[in-house]
Amino acid sequence: MKQKLLLLATLSTFALGSAALGDLAILDDSLGLSPVSVFDVPAPEAFEYLDTDPKVAGVLPRAWEDLPPQIPHRAERYLPINARVNKCLECHDEPDKIGKKVSGKPTPMSEAHYVRDGRELTLANNKYVCTLCHAPQTEAAVLVGNTFQGAR
Amino acid sequence: MAARMGLMYLPEETHMSLTRRDFLKTSIAASTAATVGMPLSKEALAQARAAERDWQWDKSVCRFCGTGCGILVASKDGRVVATKGDPKAPVNRGLNCVKGYFNGKIMYGKDRLTQPLMRMTDGKFDKKGKFVPVTWEQAFDEMERQFRRVYAEKGPTGIAMLASAQKTIPEGYAFNKLFKAGWRSNNIDPNARNCMASAVAAFYSVFGTDEPAGNYDDIEYTDTAILWGANMAEMHPILWSRITDRRLGHKNMRVVNLTTYRNMSSDIADLEIIFKPQTDLAIQNYIAREIIARNAVNWDFVDKHCVFVTGPYDIGYGMRPTDKFAFPAEKDIQAKELRVKLDRDEAIAQRRTEGEVVEQKNTANPGAHWLITFEEFKRAVDPYTLDFVAAMSKGDPDEPLDQYRAKLQQLADLYIDANRKVVSFWTMGFNQSVRGTWVNEQCYMNHLLLGKQSQPGNGAFSLTGQPSACGTAREVGMFAHRLPADRLLPNPAHREYTEKQWNLPARTLNPHIGSFYGKILRDLEDGGVKWLWVAVNNPFQSHPNINHWLKAARELDNFIVVSEAYPGISAKVADLILPSAMIFEKWGAYGNAERRTQVWRQSVPPPGQARGDMWQAMEFSKRFKIKEFWGEQRVPGLKVAGYEDGKLPSVLDEAVKMGYSPEDSLYKVLFATPNNLKVRWPDPVAKGRDNHIANLLGDGWFPEKAIWQEYVAFGRGVGKDLADFDVYYADDVRGLKWPVVNGRETHWRFNEQYDPYVKKGAGFQFYGKLFKAIPTGDLDKVTDPKPVSVADKAKIFFRPYAAPVEQPDANYDLWFCTGRVLEHWHTGTMTRRVPELHRSVPAAVMWMHPDDARKRGLKRNDLAWLESRRGRIQIRVETGGRNTMPKGMVYAAFFDEGVLVNKICIDAACPISKESDYKKSAVKVYKV
Structure with missing residues (x-):
């Protein structure tokens, strides 16, 4: 059909x-x-978040350049993010490596996440809750597909 | 290592649970076995940027929630190729949430509807037939034939539209006018009824005018954000990013999350209060009692600007007054519409006797209210002691009572602290309640008692759920009882004004209030409505208790038209599906929760035969003549001074005197008027963008602009001033907050410093005009019916605690609550067609306390039956993740058409606002 x-x-x-x-x-x-x-x-299927290792499986494709990347690994072990603890930052807060992604290493957060104070970059507090913009992915099959075509 | 300056004030030992070094040792990132994941090389990046050179960028607005984030839309060759947060938008400053970022993909689901589909057998319409593609001509032919059949049989009350707060402002205005002026039917009501109606009712009763005093900058001005039934972290994520920013960057900022289960908003909150469903009514009164007991009433403010009022208690629960249509299992709860037995807490809260059986005798005028003295008010809140309220409202059985008591005290401390600014935010936790209007009124009660209202950083702030609940539904008055700019159908002066604006003969408008959203569905079930048009919403998935409405749609003799972009549940039960253009495929305007009106141009053409809803309304109106509607019409139940009972008069003679011909089409009289035809298309404001609606109508006018200019006249001079069309389209404008007076927007209403409508020297002036002449009485009744003017005052309401109409019992032993998730919008018709969003949350799950699951032999991911008096569904159990349920309560979102949670929900509603209570159904859960 x-x-x-x-x-x-x-x-x-x-x-x-x-x-x-x-x-x-x-x-x-x-x-x-x-x-x-x-x-x-109907009985809904159970689903699990991708338990892939991005070192092996790589990062997920982006539909266009400015989209926040999807989280290419399970995230629940790093959640919740609260005012005192943000475990995502432990790997992705690398202001010295912005734009210098090394294969097999966590993707450094882009410059858009920081405010510049003189020479120092400080994480912007409004970007603190990572899950507002970044979501992990399950292995669920796409329901109907999408014909969007980006520039690439 | 970046310094986290914002967190420096937090205790050092809790700053990070692991040191960075420790963490790296154990983390997957420590491995050096790296193989993949290279981003674009510099050359590739440069190439990509070069490819963007011929992109066309348009400023626009996010399609989803009421926050109203500005976005930029890139298109090329008639297709959207990217979207991003608009850095110049004051709402979101370049940021979007996880679904907002995907605006660019929502139009490209593979099963996009591009051709009208009609149920047919052997080439003819057949209610039991299969869907067959037809032309627009064939679609409208059948739609017209069915319309005439129903209108002839039942008159204006037999037709209806379930409209939407996701329509554009001009679309809302056009449909409102077509129904009310053309067809003389007030049966047009938006899904905003289920979202904002309780907020509106309270804006009317407290301030006399709709919509918030404050704006989003309150977040940066305040030092206390108190969330009442508003999980902003998921439902208003960009506002949450601003609250997080304030919380982490300002050491005095405190955030409180009042909720019935732990959610993502608790993660940033300083204080989390888990209360029992509907006891927010009691907590509000405890705060009021504390304000008085601690001598903290701001008497200077209250004496000058406020009055005390109350109203009747026994107002029913918005259900049908008869059990004729109830399923057998529903009858015990339905019976409470007529009378209820008071429980212990209600008895104390209402100064009555436990076990007393109370007739619900105020269902006809549930919103009536009258003046009382402060002494009476004080007597009313007196029973709401800390002991009483703490014991009856504690929502987590595992929380020690002492700890919970201390939290309530801290909450009162935060409100009352004279050195503290306070903003209260709420959405569906308040609004979707059988006492939704009351609890809205109570929130203003405390802000007004403290004088913390209508000032930067101080105020009760009702957030909206949908992108244009404010703009399209509320400001346009696209409700069964409203007209544009705070005008009401029962008010003769408002009807008269509107008839003049619309150039209608006197008494064309029908003074009899139409059916509200839920009643339209009930009308469909009992045969009152037989022709229904649904657009930009999905009632057969989203309205509670859908087993009734699905059956009514498919098994009764009616005709249902659904204008849709995708085949959702409502399209599936339709008789005719009309393919609609989506947001960036047409011109439009939305109004967000801070009174900001924002616009966009058509960036790309709609696919195939899909067409904008505005065109659908106007093109269909060409098929009808005024003589078919402006003669005498039957309106059962109409009983209004100046009208014969049950009848609308013929206004045709008067129409002829005004220069109309009875043969004139509704299109000509309502839309393509001589004035509107002067607004020509193309127009320089288009900057080369197209307009498929102007092209299709083909008579050379610019409908969106003409309709806009016609519409704005309603708000000018009455505090609802909108700017001219072109102003919003200027390159440097990112929306304007009304009232826009002399080119300047208004940041805080009712405050002399900011609001041009406040008289010089007044300080504050609550100048709303509605319900400002009221009788006088005591806590129980009116003692002097003579109306007293309370002009320019805000009303401090006493409203008591009342128990939820349905509560867990021995059989249905759990609370059930529904709502949304961050990654999906409403019924998921758009977001579930974006693969990234679908894969992030592919199905609705039922959050449950692990012990509750264990007791039922269930564990995470097990399939369970979720059953209420109204039906049952299958759903997977979730005992972890973002929500933590207290024992005794389960939650599941309603976005998933494979897990139709609204088969479970009760369709009780606030009797004042008619907004459904989605938050409190009783259910049982058992293993499949």
């Missing part, structure tokens, strides 16, 4: 009469992200 929807998206720029599309009739149950009847009560 997803194929039919895809086809619909493809055909949509043409003016088509309904007669010609009779064979494209779509059962309502098949629509959407949970392709069952709205009266059904």
Whole structure:
């Protein structure tokens, strides 16, 4: 059915009469992200966050340059971030290495996370809660796909 | 190593749990077996930047929450290629939250709707048919045919629209006008009803005018942020980044999180208070009692600017007054709509007797209120002692009572400290409650008693959930009882003003309040509404108790049109799906929670046959003539002075006298008016951007701009002043906070220093005009019905604690609460189609205390049944992660259409605001 929807998206720029599309009739149950009847009560799949080691698996691709990177490893062991403890900073707060990512090492936070005080860079307090912008990823399958194409 | 200056004041030993060196020894980062992860090389980066040279950048607004972050949208060849936080936007200063960053991908889900789909069998509409692609012409033909069938049978009350606080301001205005002026139906109500209505009702009752006095800069001016049922860390993340900034950078700043379970906002808070659902009503009164007991009332402020009031207690719970439509299991709770037996806490809180059976006899006018003396007010809050309130409100059974008592005292200390500025923030924890209006009023009560209101860093600040709850729903008045700029349908002067502005014959507008959001769905179930248009919201997933509404949609003789970008649950149960243009595919304006109006241009064209909702309203209106609606109409229940009972008069003769022809189309009379046609497209303000709606309408006008200029007249001179269209589009403008008077925005309302509407020398003036003539009485009743003017005053309400209508019992033994998660927006139709966001939180889970799980033979990730009186669903158990539930309560978000939590939720509501209570259902949980 997803194929039919895809086809619909493809055909949509043409003016088509309904007669010609009779064979494209779509059962309502098949629509959407949970392709069952709205009266059904499906069992959701369990999910786990990626337990990959970014040293091996690498970082995750970004859709465009200015997007905050997704967290390429499990994050719960470093959470929660509170006013006293931020374990993310232990690895990613590397103001001397900004823009100098070394393969296999944690990605240093970008300069946008700092305020400059003379020569010293101080972490901007409004960037302190990392999870507001960065999220870990599960292995869940994409539900319908996305046709976004960036510049790259 | 960067210095964390902001944290220097914190005790050294707790600064970091591990030293950096220790941590590195154990961390995965210590390994040198590095193989991958190289970012772009310098050359590649330069190449990428070069590729950006032909990107078109537009200022715009985030599509998601009520914060209203400014973003920049890059497009190329008709497609969005990137978005980023707008560094010049004062709201977010270049930052976005995890979902805000992905605005650029929300339009590109593979199953984007690009063609109208109609249920058909053998080439004809059939309610039981399958969806077949049709042309817009065919779609509108059937929509019109069904409209006429229903209108002929039932008149203006048989049709309805479930509208949205995610529509643009001009869209909201256009639909409001089409329904109220064209079709003479007030059955148009937004999903903001379920989000902000309690806040609105309290703004009206306390201040006489809607929307907050303060603005987001309060965060940087204050030294105390108190969150009441507002998990800002997840729901308003960018405001949370500002609070975090203030908390870490200012040593006197304190943050309090009042909540019914531990959430991410507790992580930065200094004080966390876990209270029992709905006992916030009692905690507020404890604070008021303390303010009085400690002699901390700011009498200078209160005497000059405030009055004391109260209202009836027995106002019902916003449910149906009959059990005719209730499922068998629902009947015991539904019966409480008529009468309830007071429990011990309510009896103390209301100065009554435990076990007393109380008739809910004030359901017809639940918002009535009257003046009382301060002495009466003091007597009313007297039972709310620390002992009483601590014992009845403690929400975590494992917390020692002494510790909890001390926390309540600290909370009172923070409010009362004369040297401390205080901002209270709240959202759905207050608003989505069967006593949502009361608890909003109580928050103002304490700020007003202390004189901490309408000043930089001091004030009660109602945050909004949706991007244009303020702009589109509230300011435009797209509610069943409202008209633009704080005008109300039952008010004859307001109707008359609106008829003049809209160039309508007198008495065209229907004075009978329409059905509110939840009632429209009930009307669908009982056959009152048979033609329903849904746009930019997803009621069949998001409204509570959906088993009723899903059945009504699919099994009864009605016609449901859903304008949508994606096939969500509401589209699935529709009869006709209209493909809508999304945010950056059309011109628009949103109004955020700090009264900031922000605009954008069409950056890219909509895909396929998708078209903007504004075009849908206007194009459909071309099919109707005024003579079909402006003759006499039946309106059952209409009983208003100057109107025959149950009837709207014919205004056609008057229309002819005004120069209209009965044959004139609604399009011509309501939208393409002579004045509006003068606003021509193209226009230099477009700076070369296109406008698919202007192109499609094809008569050379610029509908968004013309409608804007028509609309702004409503707010001018009454404290709701908006600037002209072009002003907001200027390159250096990043939204303006209304009222915009003489080109200047207003930072704090009601304060002489900032608000041009306050009289010189007044200091403060609560100049809102609504509900400012009220009777006088005592705590129990009106004693003198003669209206007394309380012009320019704010009202300090006494409202008692009342128990939730449904509470855990032996069978349904847990509280259930629903809401959102940081990574997803509302019903997930957009964010779940962004792979990065979907993968970050792929399904709704049920947070539960590990002991509660264990008792039921459950552990993390197990599949469980979650069941209430209204239905049951399957869901996975989560005992860790971002939320920590107290024993006795579970939480699951509503974004997941595979886990329809609104099959569980009760559709009780605040009887004053009609906002649903999503936070307090009783459930049981057991292993699948």
